[in-house]
Amino acid sequence: MEGGKRLKKVKMNKKYRNPPIEEVVCEFNFIPSSPWDLTIPGLIYEKVRGKFPQRNEQTGIGIQLERTEKGFSPKVCPAPPRIRFYRKDKTALLQIAPNLLAINQLKPYQSWQKLKPIINEVFQIYKDVANPKGFKQIRLRYINKINIELKSLELNDYLNFYPETPEHLIQPYSSFISRIEMLYQDNRDRILVTVGTTIPETPNVTSIVLDLDYIMAESESISINKYEKWLDQAHSAIEETFESCITDKTRFLFEEVK
DSSP states (O other), rough: OOOOOOOOOOOOOOOESSOOOEEEEEEEOOOOOOOOOOTHHHHHHHHTTTTTTEEEOOOEEEEEEEETEEEEEEEEEEEOOEEEEEOTSSSSEEEEETEEEEEEESSSSOHHHHHHHHHHHHHHHHHHHHHOOOOEEEEEEEEEEEEEEEOOOOOTTSSSSSSSOOOOOSSOOOOOOOEEEEEEETTTTEEEEEEEEOOOOSTEEEEEEEEEEEEOOSSSSSSSTHHHHHHHHHHHHHHHHHHHOOOHHHHHHHHHEE
16 A cells, blocks of 8 residues: 555545546456356347447457656556447447456446446346356456646645645646555455546646556455445445545535535
8 A cells, every 4th residue: 555645534425516537437357156257248229239349359458547746647458359339329338358348438427326226137148148267356446537727736625635735845746646555355355546647628727537446356255146236345445535635625626506
C-alpha cells in the first residue's frame, strides 16, 4: 500500500444530475470446466444480438490508462483477442475472450439499479453457454473524470484524497498522481484508489481522474452462484470510497439531487 492521506469511510446514497462517471467495467475471469470452445462467442451473440447487435473483433491489443509523470495517458498493450458486441448507440458493450466476460457501460451512466440487471442477464447467458467451473477473479471498476476550473492545483476544496507535500515545497505543481490499496472482506478483496491529472478537455480546466477498482483477489473464494452478493458489496465499497474522496464543493459541480 502506498502512503497517503487516510480516507474516512462514509456510507451515503447520493444521486447526481451530472455524474462524473466516464466508464463502468464489470469483468469476470473464469476457471474453465473444459477447454475453450471457439463456438462460444457465436452462441452468446445469438442470445444477446437483440440488445447488442453490432459485432467486431479486437485482436491482440488493448488500451489501458498508464500513470506517467504528467498524469494518466492511454497506452496500447498486448491483450488476448476479444469479440465485442455493441449496443446500437455505442453506450455499452460486451467483451468475450477465452474464459473472460466483460460488461462496459459508457456515458451516460444512469444508475446501479439499471446496470446490475444487464450484468446479471449477460452473466447467466455466458454461464449457460460456457459452463465455467468458478471464478479466477472478478472486478468492478468505476472511472470518474472531474473537471475543475483551477489556475493551479489547490485541491483541498474539492478532494479529500490528494498528494500532500511538505510545507517548505511552496512551488505549485501542474500535475500529480497518487494511489492507495485497501483490503476488504478479511483480505479476500481489495480496492485500488487512484487519483491523478489527465489531459484537460478544454483550456483553463484541470481534469482529474478518480479511478476506483474493486477486485476479488483470492481465486475461487466465492462460488459461481454467489456473485450477486459480491457485486453489491463491491458497489457499496466503491460508492462509499467515492463519497469519501470528494467534498461538498465537488458534489455541487455534479448537481447533487437532494
